Amino acid sequence: xxxxxxxxxxxxxxxxxxxxxxxxxxxxxxxxxxxxxxxxxxxxxxxxxxxxxxxxxxxxxxxxxxxxxxxxxxxxxxxxxxxxxxxxxxxxxxxxxxxxxxxxxxxxxxxxxxxxxxxxxxxxxxxxxxxxxxxxxxxxxxxxxxxxxxxxxxxxxxxxxxxxxxxxxxxxxxxxxxxxxxxxxxxxxxxxxxxxxxxxxxxxxxxxxxxxxxxxxxxxxxxxxxxxxxxxxxxxxxxxxxxxxxxxxxxxxxxxxxxxxxxxxxxxxxxxxxxxxxxxxxxxxxxxxxxxxxxxxxxxxxxxxxxxxxxxxxxxxxxxxxxxxxxxxxxxxxxxxxxxxxxxxxxxxxxxxxxxxxxxxxxxxxxxxxxxxxxxxxxxxxxxxxxxxxxxxxxxxxxxxxx
Amino acid sequence: xxxxxxxxxxxxxxxxxxxxxxxxxxxxxxxxxxxxxxxxxxxxxxxxxxxxxxxxxxxxxxxxxxxxxxxxxxxxxxxxxxxxxxxxxxxxxxxxxxxxxxxxxxxxxxxxxxxxxxxxxxxxxxxxxxxxxxxxxxxxxxxxxxxxxxxxxxxxxxxxxxxxxxxxxxxxxxxxxxxxxxxxxxxxxxxxxxxxxxxxxxxxxxxxxxxxxxxxxxxxxxxxxxxxxxxxxxxxxxxxxxxxxxxxxxxxxxxxxxxxxxxxxxxxxxxxxxxxxxxxxxxxxxxxxxxxxxxxxxxxxxxxxxxxxxxxxxxxxxxxxxxxxxxxxxxxxxxxxxxxxxxxxxxxxxxxxxxxxxxxxxxxxxxxxxxxxxxxxxxxxxxxxxxxxxxxxxxxxxxxxxx
Numbered sequence: 001x002x003x004x005x006x007x008x009x010x011x012x013x014x015x016x017x018x019x020x021x022x023x024x025x026x027x028x029x030x031x032x033x034x035x036x037x038x039x040x041x042x043x044x045x046x047x048x049x050x051x052x053x054x055x056x057x058x059x060x061x062x063x064x065x066x067x068x069x070x071x072x073x074x075x076x077x078x079x080x081x082x083x084x085x086x087x088x089x090x091x092x093x094x095x096x097x098x099x100x101x102x103x104x105x106x107x108x109x110x111x112x113x114x115x116x117x118x119x120x121x122x123x124x125x126x127x128x129x130x131x132x133x134x135x136x137x138x139x140x141x142x143x144x145x146x147x148x149x150x151x152x153x154x155x156x157x158x159x160x161x162x163x164x165x166x167x168x169x170x171x172x173x174x175x176x177x178x179x180x181x182x183x184x185x186x187x188x189x190x191x192x193x194x195x196x197x198x199x200x201x202x203x204x205x206x207x208x209x210x211x212x213x214x215x216x217x218x219x220x221x222x223x224x225x226x227x228x229x230x231x232x233x234x235x236x237x238x239x240x241x242x243x244x245x246x247x248x249x250x251x252x253x254x255x256x257x258x259x260x261x262x263x264x265x266x267x268x269x270x271x272x273x274x275x276x277x278x279x280x281x282x283x284x285x286x287x288x289x290x291x292x293x294x295x296x297x298x299x300x301x302x303x304x305x306x307x308x309x310x311x312x313x314x315x316x317x318x319x320x321x322x323x324x325x326x327x328x329x330x331x332x333x334x335x336x337x338x339x340x341x342x343x344x345x346x347x348x349x350x351x352x353x354x355x356x357x358x359x360x361x362x363x364x365x366x367x368x369x370x371x372x373x374x375x376x377x378x379x380x381x382x383x384x385x386x387x388x389x390x391x392x393x394x395x396x397x398x399x400x401x402x403x
Numbered sequence: 404x405x406x407x408x409x410x411x412x413x414x415x416x417x418x419x420x421x422x423x424x425x426x427x428x429x430x431x432x433x434x435x436x437x438x439x440x441x442x443x444x445x446x447x448x449x450x451x452x453x454x455x456x457x458x459x460x461x462x463x464x465x466x467x468x469x470x471x472x473x474x475x476x477x478x479x480x481x482x483x484x485x486x487x488x489x490x491x492x493x494x495x496x497x498x499x500x501x502x503x504x505x506x507x508x509x510x511x512x513x514x515x516x517x518x519x520x521x522x523x524x525x526x527x528x529x530x531x532x533x534x535x536x537x538x539x540x541x542x543x544x545x546x547x548x549x550x551x552x553x554x555x556x557x558x559x560x561x562x563x564x565x566x567x568x569x570x571x572x573x574x575x576x577x578x579x580x581x582x583x584x585x586x587x588x589x590x591x592x593x594x595x596x597x598x599x600x601x602x603x604x605x606x607x608x609x610x611x612x613x614x615x616x617x618x619x620x621x622x623x624x625x626x627x628x629x630x631x632x633x634x635x636x637x638x639x640x641x642x643x644x645x646x647x648x649x650x651x652x653x654x655x656x657x658x659x660x661x662x663x664x665x666x667x668x669x670x671x672x673x674x675x676x677x678x679x680x681x682x683x684x685x686x687x688x689x690x691x692x693x694x695x696x697x698x699x700x701x702x703x704x705x706x707x708x709x710x711x712x713x714x715x716x717x718x719x720x721x722x723x724x725x726x727x728x729x730x731x732x733x734x735x736x737x738x739x740x741x742x743x744x745x746x747x748x749x750x751x752x753x754x755x756x757x758x759x760x761x762x763x764x765x766x767x768x769x770x771x772x773x774x775x776x777x778x779x780x781x782x783x784x785x786x787x788x789x790x791x792x793x794x795x796x797x798x799x800x801x802x803x804x805x806x
Contacts, residue, residue: 025593026623029612044773046599052654079659081588081628083600097659099589099704099773101600140774148779155806156616160609160706161779164602168594185484186502190428191571196449197486197504199567206563209432213559220429225482251455256482256500301502303563370447370502371543376551376564403558 001277003386004312004347008326010272011286011313015295017323018242020171025163028154030215031172032322037147039165042138047102051133054093054115054122055106058130069125074118078103093122102134109133141165151323153215176216176321179241180207181233183248183258184301185225202372203247203306207299210310211245213403214318225249227262235268238290242321245314248301250283259298263289271296277386279346280305280369284313302369308349308381311402331383331398334361340391342384351378354399361399378402404680406789407715407750411729413675414689414716418698420726421645423574428566431557433618434575435725440550442568445541450505454536457496457518457525458509461533472528477521481506496525505537512536544568554727556618579619579724582644583610584636586651586661587704588628605775606650606709610702613713614648616806617721628652630665638671641693645724648717651704653686662701666692674699680789682749683708683772687716705772711752711784714805734786734801737764743794745787754781757802764802781805 020034049055056072064070076086077095086103088094093110094103102109108128116123141147147165148158154172162170180203187201188194201222208218221237223230230249237244249259250273263271263285271287282305285298297317299309316326334354340363342348351374352361361382364374383398384391391397423437452458459475467473478495481487483502491497491508499505499512511531519526544550550568551561557575565573583606590604591597604625611621624640626633633652640647652662653676666674666688674690685708688701700720702712719729737757743766745751754777755764764785767777786801787794794800 025608026611029615041597043776045597045602050771050773052659079588079628081590081600083598085599098654099587099602135771135773140769140771141776145776147776156609156612157710157775157779157781157805159612160605160710161775163593163605163608164706164775166593166597166603168592184502185482187484189571190566190569194444194448194569195486196488197484199448199502200569202563202566205428205566206559208429209559209562212432225484251501256455303567307560307563366543368453368538368543370453370538372560372564372567373446373544373548373550376560378560402560 001275001282001345004276004278007274007276007284007286008313008316011297011317012320012326014288015317015320018173018176018321021174022169023172023174024169025159025167028170028172029159031154031175032324033148033150033152033154033170034173034323035150035171037162037165037167037170039141039143039145039147041166042143043141043164044135044137044139046137048135049096049098049100049102049109049133050135051109051111052097053109053111053133055088055096055103055109056093056128057088057090057105058108058128060091061124061127064124064127066125069123071121071123073121095119107131151325153324173322176242176318177240178211178216178218178243178245178318179221179237180204180211180218181221181223181237181244181246183223183225183230183246187222202303203301206303206307207245207247207310210307210314211318214315215322216318225256225258227258230258230262231266234262234289234296238292238294238296241294243317244289244294244296245310246296246298247306250285250298250300260285263287263296263298269296273298277346279343279348281309282346284309303372304375305369307375329400331400332358333396334358334399336391336393336395336397337362338393340382340384342389344389345386347386348384350382350384351375352380352382352399353378354380354401361397404678404685404748407679407681410677410679410687410689411716411719414700414720415723415729417691418720418723421576421579421724424577425572426575426577427572428562431573431575432562434557434578435727436551436553436555436557436573437576437726438553438574440565440568440570440573442544442546442548442550444569445546446544446567447538447540447542449540451538452499452501452503452505452512452536453538454512454514455500456512456514456536458491458499458506458512459496459531460491460493460508461511461531463494464513464527464530467527467530469528472526474524474526476524498522510534556727576725579645579721580643581614581619581621581646581648581721582624582640583607583614583621584624584626584640584647584649586626586628586633586649590625605706606704609706609710610648610650610713613710613717614721617718618725619721628659628661630661633661633665634669637665637692637699641695641697641699644697646720647692647697647699648713649699649701650709653688653701653703663688666690666699672699676701680749682746682751684712685749687712706775707778708772710778732803734803735761736799737761737802739794739796739798739800740765741796743785743787745792747792748789750789751787753785753787754778755783755785755802756781757783757804764800
């Protein structure tokens, strides 16, 4: 059996970042920059006032005092957005609003609350330091500064910085298009009646949601147990998706393993199937299919196996398509509140509830790879290493918080 | 000045959860359940095999041994999805696949790898315990079990459990529709040329992205500095949004505070404006507008102020619209790598970089409320309490990780 890391390395060795595209700022939300974004203008673009007040020559107020106030005529008024070239001549002042262009000549702004707020003339009862309440052009970001480096995922603050820097669009990797394929004759659509022998299909809903959570665009597809039909579907989807993810049909011996049967030896595909030393999720496969050699990740069909497999291999694959370096899965230690078991030679990912303070983790009942209840009620995976078969309550286990 | 908590309480006292709707499973991704979802069928729905193998009467193999194997005729074959009513008669076995309906009479499944894998007949060289490799109906979830409680946000695993439980749609709160309005004559569209006195608009892009990140649907709108036009826009949007968020035009004295001017005393609105003891973001407002008394959150216009204000008041407002109880902001202590300052009487939210291990936090240069660079490069906010004006390197500060 291969270690988890070996299968992940196999996936990451093949996947290449998607071609970048110029995306508008809203389309770029959540996407990953494909090139450094550089400041083409200083931020702020011009000297401006940080307060509502009066733009002055500081020297005019040098002698101002509570008992000897200085009064200056208000020569003009500059609201934010005013683009006129205004000048403050010595012995006068100009009313100015927050964010407004600093008039030529002015070297300080006095906040309105430190004056009498006059409109024809204004009274000042203390001196002001040169540069006071002025934001200088470029004091946030100078021209030529790298605003954001290639590989940055664009959240609200990053989008804001790009907008403020005048970038109406950016070069970014678009969201990967992922086709999710569920296989098996036993599957019925949720919301329809069920007959014995059939189960309601959940994997395509789950995996499509997980793909979207990881920054991809997902479409859902279904196939039965006919290898020719599965192969035709894969061939079709491989031509219009960046990644295919199948679930089911990859176990270790049944002649009914439809995905294995469809892809093994198929001319259009180059696949390998492996046992990976993990539980749930031992049977795994990866390869490429179709004329564009689209990557294909074949996950096991038990829902919990499919979920854990997507977390370990699918999310990194989506990151790689978006040009992100693989990030190690973040494990933190937490104290087990109950004992756990694990098969020898396989790394277990058990479903558990991590306490809000992160100190303890409680393994849930129902750890079978078909038992979705425990998965849906969990907020964490408890990792039990390959060589460990039992851990006692009170021992510290590695825990992964689920997104 | 009001404490942050007082302003938040004012917001949460007014906002009511949106009316629930029946949503399909894909539409429900990320939404919040508006009622408990109950299991209408057991999970699994029927006894089935957990392995590829042979369904048997365990008693038939009681004497099986390596040197005295038992051979049974293979009477039938049951793949997953087969809905026939098959029976295993004593002295025979039935080939069965993982997930397939357990034939009547069978009380154990022997995995194929423990047999000779025969098709006409199969050889067994050890006994099998009753119940072995059988998943019983309901062993994941029994009928009537609450699958998920009201107030659960539906991620991939929760969607999967609902699907597996046969729910084609669920009663959930739809994503709140949020109209984001930027105000000010100084704003130009990113990607267009700039003249001195104008800046590129970033707040509506930032706030719309933040709304989407918090589970809402956002539309972006712009207005200048004419109170009548701003009021007309607010009146229009209030009739077709669940929440309005404005930025700019709420400072403390300028006659150019367009949002304050538009909404103060307007017949269609019931607003209050306050100073909140925080930095950035002192000027805040909240109220309702329009015939449906749509909540209106008026944020300050400096981008960093708007960001922090949305984080503190807007995200909880979106949670409340989705029927989630207000969650306290999660603070963790981290050691400052450099000193910080904060104005007396105001709680500062400074931009910083939290180390990957969470042990230390580095305050960034450029803490002005207009300085988007530091915000975009930060991954955390450093909280300095109202009564503290300076903290030294090495002191432990409360830190909030940014989403």
